[in-house]
Amino acid sequence: MRAGGIGKHGIRFGAKHIVGAWGAAVLGLFGSSVEANPQPGQLNLTPGVTTYSEVPYLLNNVSLGVCVVIGILVFGAMFIAMFRFRKSAGAVAEKWSHNTTVEIIWTVIPILILITLAWLATNGLRQFSDTTGAQMTVKVTGYQWKWRYDYVDYQGKAISKVGFMSKLDDQSNATRQLNSGLDPWAVKADGEQTYLLNVDHPLVVPIHTKIRFVITADDVIHSWFVPALGWKMDAIPGVVNAAWTNINTPGIYRGQCAELCGQDHGFMPIVVKAVSQEDFAKWLASQQQPAAAPAAAATAAAPAQASVQVPAHATQG
Amino acid sequence: MAQAATHDHHDEHHDEHHEHLNFFQRWVMSTNHKDIGTLYLVFSLLMFFIGGSFAMVIRAELFKPGMQLVQPYFFNEMTTMHALVMIFGAVMPAFVGLGNWMIPLMVGAPDMALPRMNNLSFWILPFAFALLLSTLFLPGGGPAGGWTMYPPLSLQSASLAYVVFAVHLMGISSIMGAINIIATILNMRAPGMDLLKMPVFVWSWLITAFLLIAVMPVLAGAVTMLLTDKYFNTHFFDAAGGGDPVLFQHVFWFFGHPEVYIMILPAFGIISEIIPTFARKPIFGYKAMVFAIASIAFLSFIVWAHHMFAVGLPLGAEIFFMYATMLIAVPTGVKVFNWVATMWGGSMTFETPMLFAIAFVILFTIGGFSGLMLALVPADFQYHDTYFVVAHFHYVLVTGAIFAIIAATYYWIPKWSGHMYSEFWGKMHFWNSVIWVNVLFFPQHFLGLAGMPRRIPDYNVAFANFNMISSIGGFLFGASQLIFLGVLIHCVWFSKKKATDRVWEGARGLEWTVPSPAPHHTFAIAPVIHDEELAHGHVED
Amino acid sequence: MGQQHDIYYVPSKSQWPIVAAVVMFLTVFGAAHWLNAEPGEAGFGKTLLLIGFIGILGMFFGWFRSVIHESMAGRYNSQVDRSFRMGMMWFIFSEVMFFGAFFGALFYVRMFSVPWLGGYGHGVLTHQFLWSDYAASWGNGGGNGPGHVGGDFETVAPWGLPLINTLILLSSSVTVTIAHHALKAGHRGKVLLFLGVTVLLGAGFLFCQAHEYAEAYKELNLTLGSGVYGCTFFMLTGFHGLHVTLGTIMLAIIWLRVLAGHFSKEHHFGFEAVAWYWHFVDVVWLGLFMFVYIL
Ligand code: HEA
Ligand code: HEA
Numbered sequence A: 001m002r003a004g005g006i007g008k009h010g011i012r013f014g015a016k017h018i019v020g021a022w023g024a025a026v027l028g029l030f031g032s033s034v035e036a037n038p039q040p041g042q043l044n045l046t047p048g049v050t051t052y053s054e055v056p057y058l059l060n061n062v063s064l065g066v067c068v069v070i071g072i073l074v075f076g077a078m079f080i081a082m083f084r085f086r087k088s089a090g091a092v093a094e095k096w097s098h099n100t101t102v103e104i105i106w107t108v109i110p111i112l113i114l115i116t117l118a119w120l121a122t123n124g125l126r127q128f129s130d131t132t133g134a135q136m137t138v139k140v141t142g143y144q145w146k147w148r149y150d151y152v153d154y155q156g157k158a159i160s161k162v163g164f165m166s167k168l169d170d171q172s173n174a175t176r177q178l179n180s181g182l183d184p185w186a187v188k189a190d191g192e193q194t195y196l197l198n199v200d201h202p203l204v205v206p207i208h209t210k211i212r213f214v215i216t217a218d219d220v221i222h223s224w225f226v227p228a229l230g231w232k233m234d235a236i237p238g239v240v241n242a243a244w245t246n247i248n249t250p251g252i253y254r255g256q257c258a259e260l261c262g263q264d265h266g267f268m269p270i271v272v273k274a275v276s277q278e279d280f281a282k283w284l285a286s287q288q289q290p291a292a293a294p295a296a297a298a299t300a301a302a303p304a305q306a307s308v309q310v311p312a313h314a315t316q317g
Numbered sequence B: 001m002a003q004a005a006t007h008d009h010h011d012e013h014h015d016e017h018h019e020h021l022n023f024f025q026r027w028v029m030s031t032n033h034k035d036i037g038t039l040y041l042v043f044s045l046l047m048f049f050i051g052g053s054f055a056m057v058i059r060a061e062l063f064k065p066g067m068q069l070v071q072p073y074f075f076n077e078m079t080t081m082h083a084l085v086m087i088f089g090a091v092m093p094a095f096v097g098l099g100n101w102m103i104p105l106m107v108g109a110p111d112m113a114l115p116r117m118n119n120l121s122f123w124i125l126p127f128a129f130a131l132l133l134s135t136l137f138l139p140g141g142g143p144a145g146g147w148t149m150y151p152p153l154s155l156q157s158a159s160l161a162y163v164v165f166a167v168h169l170m171g172i173s174s175i176m177g178a179i180n181i182i183a184t185i186l187n188m189r190a191p192g193m194d195l196l197k198m199p200v201f202v203w204s205w206l207i208t209a210f211l212l213i214a215v216m217p218v219l220a221g222a223v224t225m226l227l228t229d230k231y232f233n234t235h236f237f238d239a240a241g242g243g244d245p246v247l248f249q250h251v252f253w254f255f256g257h258p259e260v261y262i263m264i265l266p267a268f269g270i271i272s273e274i275i276p277t278f279a280r281k282p283i284f285g286y287k288a289m290v291f292a293i294a295s296i297a298f299l300s301f302i303v304w305a306h307h308m309f310a311v312g313l314p315l316g317a318e319i320f321f322m323y324a325t326m327l328i329a330v331p332t333g334v335k336v337f338n339w340v341a342t343m344w345g346g347s348m349t350f351e352t353p354m355l356f357a358i359a360f361v362i363l364f365t366i367g368g369f370s371g372l373m374l375a376l377v378p379a380d381f382q383y384h385d386t387y388f389v390v391a392h393f394h395y396v397l398v399t400g401a402i403f404a405i406i407a408a409t410y411y412w413i414p415k416w417s418g419h420m421y422s423e424f425w426g427k428m429h430f431w432n433s434v435i436w437v438n439v440l441f442f443p444q445h446f447l448g449l450a451g452m453p454r455r456i457p458d459y460n461v462a463f464a465n466f467n468m469i470s471s472i473g474g475f476l477f478g479a480s481q482l483i484f485l486g487v488l489i490h491c492v493w494f495s496k497k498k499a500t501d502r503v504w505e506g507a508r509g510l511e512w513t514v515p516s517p518a519p520h521h522t523f524a525i526a527p528v529i530h531d532e533e534l535a536h537g538h539v540e541d
Numbered sequence C: 001m002g003q004q005h006d007i008y009y010v011p012s013k014s015q016w017p018i019v020a021a022v023v024m025f026l027t028v029f030g031a032a033h034w035l036n037a038e039p040g041e042a043g044f045g046k047t048l049l050l051i052g053f054i055g056i057l058g059m060f061f062g063w064f065r066s067v068i069h070e071s072m073a074g075r076y077n078s079q080v081d082r083s084f085r086m087g088m089m090w091f092i093f094s095e096v097m098f099f100g101a102f103f104g105a106l107f108y109v110r111m112f113s114v115p116w117l118g119g120y121g122h123g124v125l126t127h128q129f130l131w132s133d134y135a136a137s138w139g140n141g142g143g144n145g146p147g148h149v150g151g152d153f154e155t156v157a158p159w160g161l162p163l164i165n166t167l168i169l170l171s172s173s174v175t176v177t178i179a180h181h182a183l184k185a186g187h188r189g190k191v192l193l194f195l196g197v198t199v200l201l202g203a204g205f206l207f208c209q210a211h212e213y214a215e216a217y218k219e220l221n222l223t224l225g226s227g228v229y230g231c232t233f234f235m236l237t238g239f240h241g242l243h244v245t246l247g248t249i250m251l252a253i254i255w256l257r258v259l260a261g262h263f264s265k266e267h268h269f270g271f272e273a274v275a276w277y278w279h280f281v282d283v284v285w286l287g288l289f290m291f292v293y294i295l
C-alpha cells in the first residue's frame, strides 16, 4: 500500500502518520538506537557522529533541563497562587508590594545559572573554532541551487582537479514539482526515505580524519548544514568561512541548505558519505584519473579569482 | 474624585466638536487621540487577518510533504509578507493604538502632544501597506527574500524599490508616533503625576518610543543601501567592491533586535496593568519593574549579532554577543517573578483579560527559555535557521505580543465602547486560542531539533507528522480568531450591558475615573491627582 | 502676543495630514515605478514623482501656514512650545541615528571588510582562496575592493575645498548664533543681516560641494561606483549635502519670517528649531571631515 499518498488520501494517511508519530516519539525518547538523520517523531537533537557533535547535544540537554526546572518552579508557584489566592475562595488581598530580600535572590540565582551555561558554551565554542591541525581540506561553494565540492588537500598533499557539483537527485526533483502526482514516501535510497534529502553526487570523506571545510558561495548566501556533524556555517559570496569535522562512524549523513537563497532553497540538500580511510584513498584515486580528460575541472588548490571563476563540470561523484 | 471637567459638550476651547463633523472629517482629518487610537487598532486588526491568511497559505502548503498548492517562489513571498505585515502592520500599530488611547487618559492629558502629526503617523500606514501589498500583483512578484531582506538575494527581487520605500514610510510613521508619545509623557502629565507614579504601561511606552526613534532610522539607512546597491551602482554589500554582504546583517540587526523588544516591552506594560487589577493588589516591585524594562532596552543595543552566529564572526565577537544576550534573561526574569509575586497574596478573579495575561506569563516565558537556548553559540549552530527558531519567536510574538494585545483589548474595550463584552465568548476565545496555539507552535520545536530548516516549502517525510499537527493547530488557531472578531463586533454595536466607570473592581488609575465610554475630550482641564487612586502612587517600594 | 491659554491647544480637524500622506505616497510610488521602468520605457513614474514632490512642497507650505497663523494668534502657550521643542529634539536625534547607519558602514568597511579581504586578521582564508592578489588599502588601489570596481580614482584632498567648506559651516554656526542673540535682544536689523549671511554661507557650501562633486566625477574618476570608497564617500557627503540644502531653505524661510515680523524676543521657536537643525548639520560635517576626508 502506498503511504501518505496524494490528494484526498493524504489526510487519511496523514492521520495514520500522526499516530505513528507518537509511537515513534516514545521510541525516540526511550529507544536505544542512535539516529543521525531525521526520524519521524524525533523529539530532540541528534547526538551526531563526530568528535565535536556531543558539544551542542550536551549543551542543548543541559540548558533544556535548566529551563524545565525553572519553569516547573515558576509556573508551579503561579498555579499555587491561582488556587490559594482566589477571591472565590475567600482570599483577601495583602497590602505588601515589595520585598528586597527575595528580589535580590531572584536576581542573583539566574546570574549564577547563566554563568554555568556560559562556561559550558564558551568551552564548546573554543573547540569548534579551532580549525588547526586538519589533515584534509574541502572547499564548499554554494550556488543557486546546488553545491560544489573541491578537494583541496589530503594528508599534506595538494589535490588537483577533484571537484564536482552536487544537486538534488532526479527522483526527488520529479516528485517535488507542483502537483506532480508522485508520492514523497516512495522516494527511497538504501531503504531510507530520502525525499529532498538526496543528491546525485555526495561528498565523500574519510572517517577519523580532521577535515577542514572552507565555505563560500558564488551568488547569494547559502548555509552548509548537516545536523549529524553538529553545526552549520554560512556560505557567503566573496567571503570564506572555515569549520571542521572529524567523523567517528561511517555512514551517510544528510542535511540541507539553511539560508534562504531563492526559490529552490528548499531543494538543495547536502549528503556526506563517510567511509573508511582505505576506501576513501581508493575513491580519491579513482577520481583523479578521469580528471586527465579534456573536460578539466577547475583547480581548487590554486585559488582563482572567485568573481570570474567558472563552475567546472562535475568530474564524477 | 480626581475627575474634573472631563465632559466635552461645552468645551469652548475647541473650535468644533465631533458632533458637527461628518464621517470623513471625523476619521480622516482627526486630531483626537481616541479616534486616532481607534483607527490604529482597526487597521492593526485588519493587518492581523491579512498577515494571518498568508500564514494559512504557509501552513496549508506545509500540511504534508509534496508541493500541493503554490510554487516555491510564491511560498517565499508569503513567508516574507506574512512577517512584514504582522510585525509592521499588526503588532506595532496595535501598540501605538493602545498608547494613543490610553496614555493621555493615564497621565491626565487632554490629548497627544502633537495631534496633527499623530494623524499623519496613522494615515501614512494604509498607504505604506498598499504599496507593500501591491507588489504581490507586480509582474516580477513581491519580495521573497525573507523579512530580513539579506543581500545579495534581496537584490534579485524586482520589487525591491517598492519594498524599500514602503519601509521608509513605515519608519517615518513610527518615528513620528514615537516622538509624539515621548512628548506626551514628558510634557503633558497632569500636575502631581510624577514619573514614578506613572502606570507601568506608560513607562514601557516611554522606553519603547526611545528605542523606536533610535533604531527605525537605522533600518531606513540599511534599506537605502540596498536600494543604491541595486539601482545606483554602489557596492556596500559586494566583496568585489570592498564591501561585505554581512555588513547588511549587522546594520539590519542593530535595528532588528531592538525591534523585537519594541514588540514586547509595551506588552510587559499591559500585563503589568492587568495582573494587579485582577489580583487586587499593587504591582510587586514597581521600581524594579521599571528598571528592568530600562535594562532590557539598554541591553537590546548590544546583542544584535546573536542572529548572526553562523555567519563566521570572529571568536571574540561570538563570545561577547553570547554573554550580552544571556544577560537579558536576568531583567526579564525579574519581570516574570514580579508578576507571580503580584498574584501571590492577592484576591484573584479570572476574567478574560486576566486569563490572557496568565497565559502570556507562561507562554512568553517558554519562548524566552528557547531564546536562551538559542543564545548559546554552539547550540545555535544547530538551531539556527531551523524551525526551532520559528517556534521561539512565535512563542514570544504570538503568545507574547499578540496575547498581550488581545488581553489589552478585553481589558479596555469597556472603557472605549461603554459596553461589556460577552464574558462567555471571551472565554471561548481564550481557551480555543491557548490550546490551538500550542498545538500550532510547540511541535515546531521538535521539527527544528530534528533539523528541518525554516523558509522551505516542502520537506522530507520524516517531518510529516509534526507539520501536520502544526498545520491543524494553525487552522484552528486562525479560526478561533473569528470568535474574537465576533466578540468585538458584538461588544461595540450589540452589547446591552453598560460598563461602569471603573469597569473592574480592582482597577486603579486615572483612566478609570472618566466615564465609560470615555468622552471625546477628557482632561481638557488637568485633573487633581489623589495618590490613593493611582495603581501604585500610594505604596512604598 | 495675544492672551495665553491655560489650556493645552488641541487643534481641530485638519486636512494637512491626509494630504501629506497622499503626496508622500505619490512621491515614493512614482520613484519606485521609475526605478523599475525598462530603459527607454515611457513610464508614468517620473510624472508621478514630480506631482508628488510638488505636492509635498505645497503641503509643507499649507501646513506651516496654519501653524504660523495659530502661533500668531497666540494659541500656543509655553507647554505647547515645549512639545514642539521636544518634537524637534527627538527628530534631530533620529537624524543622528540615520547618519549613524552610514557612519557605521564606513567604519565597518574600513576596519573590517577591506582589511579582511586583504588577508588581515579574520580574513586569512578569504584572502587566500578568493582574493590573493588584493592588497588592502583605503583610497586608490584598494578602496574600490579586489574587483577594482570603477577603475582607478583619486581621492579628494582634504585641505582644499573640504577645508574651505569646514570653515564656511563653522562660521555659519557662529553667524546664526549671533542672529539668535540679536533676536533675543530685539535687534531686527542685525538679525536679518546675520541670518542673511548664514543663508549665503549655506549656499556657498553647496556651491563648493557641487564643484567638488563635478571635479570628482570628471577629473578624479571618483564616482558612486568606485567600490566602497566611492559609495561611502558619496552617500555620506550626499546625504549631508541634502540636509544642508534643506537647512538653507529653512533658514531662508526664517529670514522671510523675521522680515514679516513673526518673531518676538520671547517667542521664536521656529527660529530656534532651524538653528538647532543647522548646528546638527554642522556637527555631522565635522564628523565627515574627520572620517571621510582626513583619516
Ligand atoms: C517579541 C519578540 C522577541 C523576544 C522578546 C525575544 C527574546 C529573546 N530572544 Fe529572540 N527572536 C525573535 C523575537 C524575540 N526574541 C525573533 C523574531 C527572532 C527571529 C528573527 C528572524 O531570524 O527572522 C528571534 C531570534 C533569536 C535568536 C537568533 C536565533 C537564530 O536565528 O539562530 C536568538 C539567539 O540568541 C534569540 C534570543 C533571544 C533571547 C535570549 C531572548 C530573551 O529576551 C528572553 C528572556 C526571557 C527568559 C529567559 C524567560 C524568563 C526568565 C526567567 C524565568 C528567569 C530565569 C531564567 C533563566 C536563568 C534561564 N532570539
Ligand atoms: C507578530 C508577528 C507574527 C505573528 C502574529 C505570526 C503569526 C503566525 N505565524 Fe508567523 N512569522 C513571523 C511573525 C509572526 N507570525 C515572522 C517574523 C516570521 C519569519 C519570516 C521569515 O522567515 O522571513 C514568521 C514565519 C512563520 C512561519 C515559517 C515560514 C517559513 O519559514 O517558511 C510559519 C509557519 O508555520 C508561520 C506561521 C504563523 C501562524 C500559523 C501564525 C498565526 O498565529 C496566525 C493566526 C491568525 C490568523 C489565521 C488570521 C485571522 C483569522 C482568519 C483570517 C480567519 C480565517 C482563517 C481560517 C478559518 C483558518 N510564521
Ligand code: CUA
Pocket: A142, A143, A145, A221, A222, A223, A257, A258, A259, A260, A261, A262, A264, A265, A266, A268
Ligand atoms: Cu542555498 Cu538555501
Ligand SMILES: [Cu+2]
Pocket: B256, B257, B260, B303, B304, B306, B307
Ligand atoms: Cu534578537
